[in-house]
Amino acid sequence: xxxxxxxxxxxxxxxxxxxxxCGGNDIGSKxxxxxxxxxxxxxxxVLYYDSDRPLGIPERFSGFNAGSAATLxxxxxxxxxxxxxxxxxxxxxADVWVFGGGTKLTVL
Amino acid sequence: xxxxxxxxxxxxQPGGSLTLSCAVSGFAVSSNYMxxxxxxxxxxxxxxxxxxxxxxxxxxxxxxxxxxxxxDSSKNTLYLQMSSLRAExxxxxxxxxxxxxxxxxWGQGTLVTVSS
Numbered sequence: 001x002x003x004x005x006x007x008x009x010x011x012x013x014x015x016x017x018x019x020x021x022c023g024g025n026d027i028g029s030k031x032x033x034x035x036x037x038x039x040x041x042x043x044x045x046v047l048y049y050d051s052d053r054p055l056g057i058p059e060r061f062s063g064f065n066a067g068s069a070a071t072l073x074x075x076x077x078x079x080x081x082x083x084x085x086x087x088x089x090x091x092x093x094a095d096v097w098v099f100g101g102g103t104k105l106t107v108l
Numbered sequence: 109x110x111x112x113x114x115x116x117x118x119x120x121q122p123g124g125s126l127t128l129s130c131a132v133s134g135f136a137v138s139s140n141y142m143x144x145x146x147x148x149x150x151x152x153x154x155x156x157x158x159x160x161x162x163x164x165x166x167x168x169x170x171x172x173x174x175x176x177x178x179x180d181s182s183k184n185t186l187y188l189q190m191s192s193l194r195a196e197x198x199x200x201x202x203x204x205x206x207x208x209x210x211x212x213x214w215g216q217g218t219l220v221t222v223s224s
Contacts, residue, residue, distance in 0.1 A: 001169070033210035035153070042202055042217055043145075043153065048210035086153050090209040095166045097143065097155035097206070 002091040004100035011106045012077050020103045022070040022087030030089045032070040034063060037102075038083045046085075047072060074105075082107045110134030110213050112203050117218030124193050124222075130186040130203030130215055138181035141206035144188045146199035147217075154199070157188065158206060171197075193222045 005023040012018040022032060032050050035043040045054050050070065051063040062073045074081060087100040116128040128144070143158040157167045157177040165177050176189040186203050198221050204211035 031209055035211070037153075042214040043211070044214070045210055045212050048208060048212070054212065084152075088153075088155075088210070096168065097145075097158065097209075099145075099153040099155060102152040 001094070001096070002089070002098050004087055004089065004098055006085075006087060006100040006103045008101070009104045009106060011108055013108045014077060014079065016077055018074045018077050018081070018105055020072045020074075020085050020087075020105065022072070022100050023068055024070075024089065025068065027068060027070055027089065028066040030065075030091075032063070032065045033088045034061075034072045035086045035088065036081075036083045037086065043086065077105075077107055079107050081105060112205070112213055112215035114201065114203055114215045114218040117201065117220045119221045119223065120193055121224050122194060122222055125189070125191040126193065126220060127190070128188040128201055128203075128218060128220070130188075132184050132186065132203075132205075135205070135213075136181070137179045137184050137186055142177075142179060142186045143204050143206050143211065144175075144177060144186075145202045145204055145211065145214075146197075147202070148196075148199045151199075156201070159186070190220070193220075195222050198222045 034047040037043040047063045050065040060075045084102045111133045113131045144156040159177045174192045178187045200217040202217045203215045205213040
């Protein structure tokens with residue numbers, strides 16, 4: 001089965017740029033989607049199709065996907081960005097949806 | 109306004125059965141890909157099952173043969189029938205709409221606890 005690998009944690013100072021990676025075999029050939037989940041809340045889609053933002057998601061969120069890793073970049077990090085972030089793909093070969101293990105973003 | 113509201117969670121003994129519901133407003137369940145995603149307390153997200161607009165269904169290996177996803181277009185509601193429940197099925201269960209492969213709308217979740 002397809003596996004997505006994320007770092008367990010990323011820390012960043014306010015105002016700086018956070019980068020969260022999502023590794024997978026030839027992930028560049030897939031479409032990657034990203035979610036933010038705050039404690040006690042449901043996940044929220046923040047990027048789809050590697051880099052597209054849903055309505056209401058600020059331009060501070062951007063994404064890139066090539067080769068063996070996809071990256072979520074969050075610029076101008078704010079205290080309110082502290083959350084768990086998950087990547088996700090659709091594995092068309094098996095018709096299964098796969099999530100990464102999640103990355104806890106800490107704002108120092 | 110789009111809303112997804114799950115219900116049916118609770119405490120169930122190992123080996124028992126439970127059916128979760130997800131009442132949807134704002135779009136037609138039968139015209140969309142609808143899914144269940146679960147999250148064990150303190151753990152990450154795990155995809156469970158999906159039903160396509162055409163009716164095809166797919167399951168994670170961890171629940172295949174034990175869980176059944178279905179929908180009722182007259183009630184605009186998604187269901188998840190769970191049987192032979194195990195302790196490792198303990199989780200918050202979210203229903204979500206899948207659009208262009210991503211889950212764009214989510215419910216708030218319902219907690220299923222499997223314990224004796």
